[in-house]
Amino acid sequence: MIEISNVSKSFRRKSALINVSLKIAKGTITGLLGPNGAGKTTLIRLMNIMLVPDEGYLKYDGQLLKKDHLKNIGYLPEERGLYPDMTVNEQLNFFAKLRGLSREEASLNAKYWIEKLKMSEWSHETIQSLSKGMAQKVQFAVAVVHDPEFIILDEPLTGFDPINVDLIKNLLFEFKEAGKTVLLSTHNMHRVQDMCSHVILLNEGRIVSNCSIKELLDGYESDRFVVRYRGTSIAFANALWTDFELLEQIEIQEGLIEAHLLKRGDKSVDDLIRNLQGHVTIDSVYREQPQMDHIFLDLIEKGNIE
Amino acid sequence: MRSVFLISWREIQQRVFNRSFLLMLLLGPLLILSLFYFLVQAADEGKKQVSVLIADPGDLLEGIISSKENTAVQYSFVSDYLTLTEFKTGKAYEKYDVLMEVNEKVLNNKKVFVFYRDFLSNSIQNSLRFTLERRVEEVIIEEFSDLSIESYRQMKQPLNIDFRNLENPTNARAGDAGWVGYFFGALIILFTLFYGMSILRGIAREKSNRVVEVLVSVISPGQLMLGKIIGIGMSALVQLLFWLLVISVGLWAFQGVFFSDFFLSESFMGMQFSEGAHEALQSEFTRVRNNEMIHLIYDRVNLGLILPFFFLFFLSFFTFVWRIFQLNRGCNGF
Numbered sequence: 001m002i003e004i005s006n007v008s009k010s011f012r013r014k015s016a017l018i019n020v021s022l023k024i025a026k027g028t029i030t031g032l033l034g035p036n037g038a039g040k041t042t043l044i045r046l047m048n049i050m051l052v053p054d055e056g057y058l059k060y061d062g063q064l065l066k067k068d069h070l071k072n073i074g075y076l077p078e079e080r081g082l083y084p085d086m087t088v089n090e091q092l093n094f095f096a097k098l099r100g101l102s103r104e105e106a107s108l109n110a111k112y113w114i115e116k117l118k119m120s121e122w123s124h125e126t127i128q129s130l131s132k133g134m135a136q137k138v139q140f141a142v143a144v145v146h147d148p149e150f151i152i153l154d155e156p157l158t159g160f161d162p163i164n165v166d167l168i169k170n171l172l173f174e175f176k177e178a179g180k181t182v183l184l185s186t187h188n189m190h191r192v193q194d195m196c197s198h199v200i201l202l203n204e205g206r207i208v209s210n211c212s213i214k215e216l217l218d219g220y221e222s223d224r225f226v227v228r229y230r231g232t233s234i235a236f237a238n239a240l241w242t243d244f245e246l247l248e249q250i251e252i253q254e255g256l257i258e259a260h261l262l263k264r265g266d267k268s269v270d271d272l273i274r275n276l277q278g279h280v281t282i283d284s285v286y287r288e289q290p291q292m293d294h295i296f297l298d299l300i301e302k303g304n305i306e
Numbered sequence: 307m308r309s310v311f312l313i314s315w316r317e318i319q320q321r322v323f324n325r326s327f328l329l330m331l332l333l334g335p336l337l338i339l340s341l342f343y344f345l346v347q348a349a350d351e352g353k354k355q356v357s358v359l360i361a362d363p364g365d366l367l368e369g370i371i372s373s374k375e376n377t378a379v380q381y382s383f384v385s386d387y388l389t390l391t392e393f394k395t396g397k398a399y400e401k402y403d404v405l406m407e408v409n410e411k412v413l414n415n416k417k418v419f420v421f422y423r424d425f426l427s428n429s430i431q432n433s434l435r436f437t438l439e440r441r442v443e444e445v446i447i448e449e450f451s452d453l454s455i456e457s458y459r460q461m462k463q464p465l466n467i468d469f470r471n472l473e474n475p476t477n478a479r480a481g482d483a484g485w486v487g488y489f490f491g492a493l494i495i496l497f498t499l500f501y502g503m504s505i506l507r508g509i510a511r512e513k514s515n516r517v518v519e520v521l522v523s524v525i526s527p528g529q530l531m532l533g534k535i536i537g538i539g540m541s542a543l544v545q546l547l548f549w550l551l552v553i554s555v556g557l558w559a560f561q562g563v564f565f566s567d568f569f570l571s572e573s574f575m576g577m578q579f580s581e582g583a584h585e586a587l588q589s590e591f592t593r594v595r596n597n598e599m600i601h602l603i604y605d606r607v608n609l610g611l612i613l614p615f616f617f618l619f620f621l622s623f624f625t626f627v628w629r630i631f632q633l634n635r636g637c638n639g640f
Contacts, residue, residue, distance in 0.1 A: 045523075048523040050522050050523055067526070070523070070524060073523075075520070075523040077516070077519040077520060077523070079516040079519055080516060081512075081515055081516030081517035081518065081519050081520050082515070082517055082520075083316075083515070083517055084515055085320065094312065094316065095520070095524070097308075097312055098309055098312050098313075098521075098524045098525065099524055100308075142520065
């Protein structure tokens with residue numbers, strides 16, 4: 001869908017992107033991660049032709065990215081912006097027409113999204129009279145009102161209540177099922193893990209990781225274990241010896257305690273079970289799934305350049 | 307181009323269907339017309355309702371002055387000499403504001419004295435001058451020729467000998483009309499600067515409410531800027547054209563309602579003139595129309611020339627803004 005080849009972009013002497021190459025496959029939800037100043041916004045702006053690369057090129061569906069492709073791209077910027085004096089309906093119609101839709105198509109699509117996002121009751125109110133959450137919905141609708149194939153969403157769930165978060169999440173899955181491609185830029189690692197099939201990790205203008213979530217998780221073994229046991233906590237702590245560090249433990253049922261451990265050195269699950277046998281009754285032991293935020297921090301720290 | 311049109315149309319809608327714009331659309335020309343009216347009135351101070359006593363010892367005028375009813379001037383006749391002291395102090399003459407002395411030799415020496423108690427407004431002076439002049443003409447024609455009045459007036463085209471300075475052969479009176487140039491120049495600058503600022507304000511507003519990020523992801527900054535310039539320029543033109551329309555209608559209405567004394571057709575309504583006589587009268591009337599403001603606005607200001615230049619400057623300014631923006635884009639490479 002989108003192919004970026006050896007793209008570099010600098011602003012004066014500051015390099016925002018350095019020799020970035022990546023592909024975003026059609027019909028996927030791809031997470032774009034990176035700390036502040038990593039170059040995410042620059043990358044997004046290049047995809048929207050708001051900026052032109054100093055080196056390299058971008059392709060859309062095998063063709064060099066050009067203005068004509070913009071009608072197939074939807075963009076929800078992190079810095080939300082709408083005309084405060086226009087009504088919801090006017091706003092959607094205006095942006096749909098600006099994206100190349102005819103008056104009739106724009107009206108039809110605007111109506112569809114107003115109903116889809118449950119905005120009918122206040123579709124004739126101006127943006128300035130809406131709450132932040134309502135305006136966020138309108139902003140989302142503006143990004144997708146022209147039925148784009150490729151949707152770039154920068155922190156799309158910020159400002160939404162849990163009900164609307166669920167609504168938007170479901171919409172993103174609908175997009176994926178309909179064969180549309182979504183690029184989701186966020187700082188929320190759990191959302192990426194939860195929603196994305198692929199992830200691109202940027203740091204200091206370079207790509208640190210670009211793979212599927214599964215590949216990323218599989219490549220990382222967690223240092224943390226969870227043990228559920230019956231017995232005394234003193235006996236449990238003594239059994240750990242110096243091989244494992246007890247992070248926290250809570251009684252989840254009467255007599256059943258769940259403990260979170262961090263391994264020291266090259267210790268394995270077998271070592272843990274061996275240590276505990278004879279001291280407490282083990283109910284279950286498993287390795288914690290690696291969390292995206294841990295992987296993110298680890299990759300950033302290691303400077304693991306692909 | 308459709309994007310540019312959409313942006314322009316939005317700008318027009320935002321500005322034109324705005325309460326303050328609509329208010330200014332009506333108030334602006336009304337203020338200008340009021341200002342013009344008060345300037346004319348200020349330049350036409352003096353008594354506007356007078357009672358005139360014509361001392362006509364030779365009974366030349368035969369007790370007739372005009373067939374036209376004039377509500378501002380009431381004429382009475384006395385067929386005797388009247389000294390100035392008598393007129394000034396005599397109880398019988400207290401009610402008269404003006405003494406017009408038409409002696410028997412007036413047909414030869416063409417000299418009439420008009421004495422007033424309080425200063426007379428220009429319109430009254432005009433009215434007295436022309437009414438008496440017409441009547442004396444009629445008397446002369448009756449006395450010395452077999453011509454009809456119409457024929458006489460047709461023949462009476464004054465030989466206009468115009469003395470002009472070699473350095474100023476067109477006799478351009480810069481002092482009189484110069485401020486009109488300044489006024490229109492200032493109006494152009496005012497309009498262009500105001501709407502130029504409006505463009506900058508619009509951009510600043512879109513940057514502050516961040517909608518520009520969405521817009522430039524759809525259209526190029528150049529298209530956005532062009533759309534804004536066209537939209538705001540069109541709003542300015544709408545306002546300007548409406549103002550011109552209202553002011554023109556207002557001036558036309560003023561001509562008939564408030565300033566009728568300054569215009570021949572109104573002053574001599576009901577009188578019959580041949581075409582040539584009418585032209586001669588018009589020319590003479592214009593020459594001596596002695597309210598500077600009226601003379602300037604109705605006779606000297608060449609709106610046919612000013613307006614095309616006005617629009618030319620207006621378009622040039624917006625083209626200039628657009629070029630500056632393109633230059634800036636070229637330099638910054640966005």
